[in-house]
Structures are given as C-alpha cells and as structure tokens.
Amino acid sequence: MSVNDLFKQELKVVNLGLKSFYSDLRTQGVTTVHVNWKPKAGGKKNMLNLLNKLNKIK
Amino acid sequence: MIDIIENANKEALEIIQNGQPTLIGLGVAGEVIPGMEKNLFLHAGPPIRWEKMSGPLKGGVMAGLMYEGLASTPEEAAEYAASGKVRFDPCHHHDAVGPMAGIVTAKMPVWIIENKAYGNRAYCTLNEGLGKVLRMGAYGPEVIKHLQWMENVLYPVLKETIEIHGPIDLKTMIAQAVQMGDEVHNRNKAATSLLIRELAPSILKTSFNNEEKIAVLEFLNSNDHTFLNLSMPAAKATLEPAGKVKHSTIVYTMARNGTEFGIRVAGLGGRWFTAPAEIIDGLYFPGFSMEDANPDVGDSCITETLGLGGFSMATAPAIVQFVGGTPKDAVRYTTSMYEITTEESRAYKLPPMNFRGAPTGIDIRKVIETQVLPVINTGIAHKKPGVGQVGAGIVHPPMACFEQALEAFVNLLEDEDLLEE
Structure with missing residues (x-):
C-alpha cells in the first residue's frame, strides 16, 4: 500500500515517545493509543553506565 | 554473569516471603526497645538534627518532652530540645517504626511484634486516633492528656488482653484484610475490625472494670487506623532480616x-x-x-x-x-x-x-x-x-x-x- 493510499483510510495510530503527539491526535478524533515507554534509565548516561557495569560481574 | 546479585536477591526475597510477624505483647518503650533511654527521642525517617527538623517533627518532640515531664510549656520544650540535652535517633535504628512524626519516648507504651521465622522483634507506639495528635505535630494539653489516658488505661488493658489471648498471627490477619479492601497503610478499616473481633472476648476477661473495658473498646472501634501501628511493625519485622x-x-x-x-x-x-x-x-x-x-x-x-x-x-x-x-x-x-x-x-x-x-x-x-x-x-x-x-x-x-x-x-x-x- 502506498503512503497516499494509507492516508485515505481511517488512521489507527500507536504513539511512542512524547505524549503531546497522542493528545493532539485524540483532540482531532483519531483513534490512537499511547505506549507508556521511556528510554532505559531515562537516557541518563551515568546511570546506564552503572547498570552496564553490573552486567559485568566476574 | 550477574548470579551474585540474583542469588543474593533470591535469598533476601525468601527471607521476606517466609517472615511470620506475630503480635506477642505490649511493653513500655524505655523497658523493651533496644538502647532506649529517658533522654533519647526516636523519630521517623533518616537521621536529623533539631535545627533541621520540620514543623510536625518539632511539634511531636515538644509534645514528647511535655509528656515525659521534661518541660511544662511549649516554649520550655522548644528550648530544652535545642539545648542538646535530648539525643535524637531514627526509630529504624532501634527496631522501631513510627507513623508521621514517629516520636517515641521512654514512657510510651508500644506493641511488640516478633518475626517467628527469624526471631527478630519490631516495636511501634499505639495509634492515637484522629484529630489533634502528637504524630501530626500537635502538642496542646488535650494531646498530652490523651497520651496519659493511653498510658494509664489503654495500655494496661491491652497488655493483659494479649496475655490472656496469646500471640496473634499478623501475617494471616493482613492477608485477610487485603482481601477485604484494605491496603493496611491508609485503609485499615477491615484489619482494625478483624483485630477487635479477635481481642474483644479477651478484653472482657481482663481484671479491669466495665467502664475501662468499654472505653478501650470504644477507642479501638472509633479509630480505623488502630491497625496501622501493627501493620507497620509487622512490615518492619518482616523486612529487617x-x-x-x-x-x-x-x-x-x-x-x-x-x-x-x-x-x-x-x-x-x-x-x-x-x-x-x-x-x-x-x-x-x-x-x-x-x-x-x-x-x-x-x-x-x-x-x-x-x-x-x-x-x-x-x-x-x-x-x-x-x-x-x-x-x-x-x-x-x-x-x-x-x-x-x-x-x-x-x-x-x-x-x-x-x-x-x-x-x-x-x-x-x-x-x-x-x-x-x-x-x-x-x-x-x-x-x-x-x-x-x-x-x-x-x-x-x-x-x-x-x-x-x-x-x-x-x-x-x-x-x-x-x-x-
């Protein structure tokens, strides 16, 4: 299916990331679900580093 | 390889799952809590000095000082607390827990909980009920009067009650309560009801007069949070090992x-x-x-x-x-x-x-x-x-x-x- 055909149909959207995209679509009456997802350790590098260290136990 | 952590966590969880928190009696804080002394005041949370304490904690300490007879007015109490004559320590450092301000002083009656699976004990004061109470930082004359009633009537009646009844398995009681709409922190309606059902016949068998027995039953029944001061030490006794x-x-x-x-x-x-x-x-x-x-x-x-x-x-x-x-x-x-x-x-x-x-x-x-x-x-x-x-x-x-x-x-x-x- 081409992209143009896709947009001629009723859209059903799964949103990951910023919740405002989900809220905007809902306001416009688009069927959408928001996935409660966050990057691992909230993307904090120092915390990711600590978690990775714990995966390297002798 | 993360086995060392996984194995340790498995062991910790096994201890938590096996815990058998049991109400075995009541005592006076100064006599039963490890390391408790007249000039030692226990408080909720991590360690903190008087100067850094928030309003409710300071108020609770002031109420405690007046209750112990170490001060006669709030002003005198605040001065005494700041003088360094009182030592402060977390409840958690003495096998105890306290709701809100969590102030425990030597004269206060406490529930004694034993984890029958591991032999460790935990302690908690008796819940004061709602309204103007020490745990919320209140220190007026009515607060002190109520604490004295708890010491002179509630405590001896309940102490004798548990001696007559024998130990109460709190794990089973909590397990029942969570199937009756309680989560035993802010809702303790079912657990308090179960406790009263268990205690009532033994309260009637105590040597106290009817007026005192009625006052105790009415107080327990008027306060849905009676059981909070049992669910807390039950959790403490379970987790500590x-x-x-x-x-x-x-x-x-x-x-x-x-x-x-x-x-x-x-x-x-x-x-x-x-x-x-x-x-x-x-x-x-x-x-x-x-x-x-x-x-x-x-x-x-x-x-x-x-x-x-x-x-x-x-x-x-x-x-x-x-x-x-x-x-x-x-x-x-x-x-x-x-x-x-x-x-x-x-x-x-x-x-x-x-x-x-x-x-x-x-x-x-x-x-x-x-x-x-x-x-x-x-x-x-x-x-x-x-x-x-x-x-x-x-x-x-x-x-x-x-x-x-x-x-x-x-x-x-x-x-x-x-x-x-």
Whole structure:
C-alpha cells in the first residue's frame, strides 16, 4: 500500500515517545493509543553506565 | 554473569516471603526497645538534627518532652530540645517504626511484634486516633492528656488482653484484610475490625472494670487506623532480616523525617541514601491547600517497602476517595509496581489483580532502569507544629535516593574486585 493510499483510510495510530503527539491526535478524533515507554534509565548516561557495569560481574 | 546479585536477591526475597510477624505483647518503650533511654527521642525517617527538623517533627518532640515531664510549656520544650540535652535517633535504628512524626519516648507504651521465622522483634507506639495528635505535630494539653489516658488505661488493658489471648498471627490477619479492601497503610478499616473481633472476648476477661473495658473498646472501634501501628511493625519485622543479605539490591527501608526521604538497601547495610522529601499531591481538608503542607513525613511507607500500601492500592478502591484519583488509577499504580519489584507475595493476594500476590522486593536496578518510582499513599501534616493533619494523597521517593544507592552499590563491587574492567 502506498503512503497516499494509507492516508485515505481511517488512521489507527500507536504513539511512542512524547505524549503531546497522542493528545493532539485524540483532540482531532483519531483513534490512537499511547505506549507508556521511556528510554532505559531515562537516557541518563551515568546511570546506564552503572547498570552496564553490573552486567559485568566476574 | 550477574548470579551474585540474583542469588543474593533470591535469598533476601525468601527471607521476606517466609517472615511470620506475630503480635506477642505490649511493653513500655524505655523497658523493651533496644538502647532506649529517658533522654533519647526516636523519630521517623533518616537521621536529623533539631535545627533541621520540620514543623510536625518539632511539634511531636515538644509534645514528647511535655509528656515525659521534661518541660511544662511549649516554649520550655522548644528550648530544652535545642539545648542538646535530648539525643535524637531514627526509630529504624532501634527496631522501631513510627507513623508521621514517629516520636517515641521512654514512657510510651508500644506493641511488640516478633518475626517467628527469624526471631527478630519490631516495636511501634499505639495509634492515637484522629484529630489533634502528637504524630501530626500537635502538642496542646488535650494531646498530652490523651497520651496519659493511653498510658494509664489503654495500655494496661491491652497488655493483659494479649496475655490472656496469646500471640496473634499478623501475617494471616493482613492477608485477610487485603482481601477485604484494605491496603493496611491508609485503609485499615477491615484489619482494625478483624483485630477487635479477635481481642474483644479477651478484653472482657481482663481484671479491669466495665467502664475501662468499654472505653478501650470504644477507642479501638472509633479509630480505623488502630491497625496501622501493627501493620507497620509487622512490615518492619518482616523486612529487617533481609537487610543483612550481602550483595542484594533489594530495598529494605523507605522512610521520611519531613525534611528528607531516605532508603536503605540490603547489600549496603545500614547506610541511608537521602534526598529532600517531596510535597504530596492529594486531597486537602476544607480550608487547607498545598501551601499548608509539610513535605512527606513518617515511617509508614515501610508498608509500601513490603508491597502493601500504595503498591497494593488496587485491592483498596475505596481509598481513592481519601487520597484522590479513581479506582482505575489504583489498579494502574499496583500494575506499575510489578515493574520495579522482584516477586509476588505468596501471602498477600489481591482480588482485583486476579489474586496476584502483592508486588514485593523493590530492586534499585529496576527503579533506575524503568524510571518508575515507588508509589506511596500517605497522610499530609501541616507544616507548622501544633496544627495536625490537613489532607492525604500520593507521593514518590526522590529518584536521587535510588541513583545514589546504585552508585554506592557499584563502588562496593568495584572495591571488592568483583567487576570486570
């Protein structure tokens, strides 16, 4: 299916990331679900580093 | 290879699952709490000095000083507390827990809970009821008078009652209560009812006169939170032995002193990891708002540490009328707590979760990885001493506590040369 055909149909959207995209679509009456997802350790590098260290136990 | 941590956590969880908290009697704090002295005042949360204490804690200390006869006016009490004549220590350093301000002084009567599986004990004062009470930082004459009634009537009657009745298995009682709509932190209606049902015949058998027996039964019945001061030490007694498991990333203490929130992690021993306590998002009593609220305070989140309270809110839908939100939110809170815990309780089963066990064993690694913080439901104290409770709501520990703990845990393993370069 081409992209143009896709947009001629009723859209059903799964949103990951910023919740405002989900809220905007809902306001416009688009069927959408928001996935409660966050990057691992909230993307904090120092915390990711600590978690990775714990995966390297002798 | 992460077996060393997995094995340690398995051991810690086995200890928690096997705990047998049992009410074995009552005693006077100065006689039964380890290390308790006349000039030692225990308080909720991590260690704190008088100068740093928030309003409710200061108010509770002042009430305690007047109750102990060490001061006769609030002004005298504040001066005495600041003079350095009183030593302050967390309840948690003395096998005890206290709701809200959590002030325990030598003369106060306490429940004695024994974990029959491991032999350790935990202590907690008797719940004072609602209104103007020491635990909320109130220190007026009516507060002291009520504490004296508790010492002179409530305590001796209940002490003799338990001697007649014999020990009470709190694990079974809590397991029943969570199937009757309690999460045993802010809703203790079912558990208090079960306790009264158990105690009433023995109260009648005591040597006290009818007037005293009636006063005790009426007081227990008038206060839905009677059982809170049993669910808290039951949780404390259950978790404490797990706190000795080396290399475990399981949290065995969460507590707040009204200024700071603190956690302790099994593999890191008695060390506290603290950060400023949060203001609570909740429902305020008429005439009060968030402006009046003190930051989060009390040892009562020991119930959440065990997987009860906010972790088991799905089983207590009625509580949302007290803390805010909807029954759907309550289910969402409980569902999210499975993300950061290790096992499901074998004893505490939640009917609305299709009888899944309560989410048990908070793992600091999971909190950091998912960024999901523990959910705590709690009372809100006024920030000024002497006012009391102004509402109830939902709060979380600061993420910084878990971040510091994770860093300390990695440092420990590095020091022990257990990590690859």
